[in-house]
Amino acid sequence: MIDTRSLYPFRNNLREYDENKGLLLELNNFTYDFLRQGSVSFAWNDFGKNVWMNLLMRPLQQKENTPSDFIFTVLEEIYNKNDLAHLYAYIELLYDSLAGLAKTFSIGLMSQPFANLDINFETGINDILYRFNTGLLLCSGNIIKGLDIVTQQQIGTVLEENDPASKNIRTALKAISINGPEDADLCIREAACAVEYTIKTRLNENTLLDGTKKLKGAKVNNVGQAIHGALLKSLERLYAYTSDTARHSATKPLTIEEAQLTLSLSAAWVNYLRKVLPEPPRMDGNP
Numbered sequence: 001m002i003d004t005r006s007l008y009p010f011r012n013n014l015r016e017y018d019e020n021k022g023l024l025l026e027l028n029n030f031t032y033d034f035l036r037q038g039s040v041s042f043a044w045n046d047f048g049k050n051v052w053m054n055l056l057m058r059p060l061q062q063k064e065n066t067p068s069d070f071i072f073t074v075l076e077e078i079y080n081k082n083d084l085a086h087l088y089a090y091i092e093l094l095y096d097s098l099a100g101l102a103k104t105f106s107i108g109l110m111s112q113p114f115a116n117l118d119i120n121f122e123t124g125i126n127d128i129l130y131r132f133n134t135g136l137l138l139c140s141g142n143i144i145k146g147l148d149i150v151t152q153q154q155i156g157t158v159l160e161e162n163d164p165a166s167k168n169i170r171t172a173l174k175a176i177s178i179n180g181p182e183d184a185d186l187c188i189r190e191a192a193c194a195v196e197y198t199i200k201t202r203l204n205e206n207t208l209l210d211g212t213k214k215l216k217g218a219k220v221n222n223v224g225q226a227i228h229g230a231l232l233k234s235l236e237r238l239y240a241y242t243s244d245t246a247r248h249s250a251t252k253p254l255t256i257e258e259a260q261l262t263l264s265l266s267a268a269w270v271n272y273l274r275k276v277l278p279e280p281p282r283m284d285g286n287p
Helices: 023-038 042-060 067-080 084-104 117-131 149-158 164-175 184-203 208-215 229-247 256-276
Strands: 136-139 142-145
Touching: 023 067, 023 084, 023 117, 067 084, 084 117, 084 136, 084 142, 117 136, 136 149, 142 164, 149 164, 149 256, 164 184, 164 256, 184 208, 184 229, 184 256, 208 229, 229 256
Parallel strands: none
Antiparallel strands: 136 142
């Protein structure tokens, strides 16, 4: 992996070890190297350069530079200022851009070079964050403190579908990002809405509680057996907790830890319900 310090002017004057015990430099090196390697494919030459110029330069209005010069300039500034917060924000922006590329080129001959850019980038960043014992995790483009790998996987599975529940979970995630508002109430509200939407649309009921009542003792369409009553009760109590707090009448400040727990449980429930409940009716009226 390239040492980005070797690219910077006056590199002999740079700190040998940054104040974060190498974390900033390691993240810089990986980010630059990841993007540099991506620039050598034929797909990049034909399509990627213009996409990157639009996605990466527009936010900072750096229209005059080539993509590689722009990446270099940003990372140099971040490193020289010893600015981890800025780098974390930049990493989130990069993830979103990579995910956009993957989505744009998801079909046809051009799909392969871009297919897993966002996933590979997230994996590499998380490896560094783990090795430096930061307690941080890049999850679907948001850097979160204290999130566990199982929750990350559950959230990733939810976001594989494009529906309002996925949008709720994404908003909940952003609410507790270290670069976001760290709004526990918003996270809990959106997480609860994701579960409610999934039950309401798949069972054609007005509320989550109407849905759980319908499920009690009934055989679920996709598994041929009933959901255990204790499980349904736990879902009702989770929903009651969100109603008593963030959704309607919070009487005390909610913590990020409570938000993360609610988000984790909600993501797990959305994934489970998607598996066991019938598909929602299509908007065009076809089965």
